[in-house]
Amino acid sequence: xxxxxxxxxxxxxxxxxxxxxNSFKNMTNKFENNKIPDWAFDGNTALTSMDIPDGVTEIxxxxxxxxxxxxxxxxxxxxxxxxxxxxxxxxxLTEIAIPESVIAIGNHAFRRCSNLAAINVAGCNSGxxxxxxxxxxxxxxxxxxxxxxxPEGVTAIGERAFEGCTKLLKIIxPEGVTSIGDNAFExxxxxxxxxxxCATPPKVxxxxxxxxx
Numbered sequence: 001x002x003x004x005x006x007x008x009x010x011x012x013x014x015x016x017x018x019x020x021x022n023s024f025k026n027m028t029n030k031f032e033n034n035k036i037p038d039w040a041f042d043g044n045t046a047l048t049s050m051d052i053p054d055g056v057t058e059i060x061x062x063x064x065x066x067x068x069x070x071x072x073x074x075x076x077x078x079x080x081x082x083x084x085x086x087x088x089x090x091x092x093l094t095e096i097a098i099p100e101s102v103i104a105i106g107n108h109a110f111r112r113c114s115n116l117a118a119i120n121v122a123g124c125n126s127g128x129x130x131x132x133x134x135x136x137x138x139x140x141x142x143x144x145x146x147x148x149x150x151p152e153g154v155t156a157i158g159e160r161a162f163e164g165c166t167k168l169l170k171i172i173x174p175e176g177v178t179s180i181g182d183n184a185f186e187x188x189x190x191x192x193x194x195x196x197x198c199a200t201p202p203k204v205x206x207x208x209x210x211x212x213x
Contacts, residue, residue, distance in 0.1 A: 034057045039060070058082075093113050
């Protein structure tokens with residue numbers, strides 16, 4: 001039996017520990033087990049902002065998948081896990097702040113967020129998603145424009161790190177990068193130039209070779 005909790009599609013704003021409903025303003029639906037369930041707001045095109053309640057520890061798989069009009073999300077310091085595809089397809093987001101408490105972010109958490117220009121992780125001012133060690137570039141947000149220089153200290157460009165960055169024109173790879181993952185530059189339609197400053201060329205996966213050399 002499927003017990004996944006799905007909230008009504010006319011939810012327009014979530015604050016504190018309750019969900020405010022257009023037609024049921026006095027109704028309160030608290031998140032069970034301090035987790036936003038998988039696919040909780042899937043396809044909810046009425047949702048415009050979300051203040052996730054303090055105490056929530058997990059944002060489930062596809063929790064905000066396809067919330068096209070979602071423009072503002074506040075993630076509290078209680079959150080430790082953001083699961084796969086959590087904000088996939090949230091084209092209204094232009095930036096998002098990730099607290100230092102988050103220790104795990106799933107695959108494609110910000111995929112198809114075409115206007116997301118910055119992922120602001122506490123303790124890191126690069127505007128991109130790096131691994132905890134800051135050695136691997138995991139995701140460059142798809143709304144990033146113009147020229148981008150990969151932060152110093154990064155040694156690996158992850159799989160599909162720049163996928164869908166259609167507004168990037170130039171990427172500068174600093175000395176110290178030793179590997180470039182599969183399909184790292186997939187769907188970078190306007191990318192004109194990749195400048196590699198490495199004394200020793202990084203190891204490049206076969207799927208990324210056409211974009212680099």
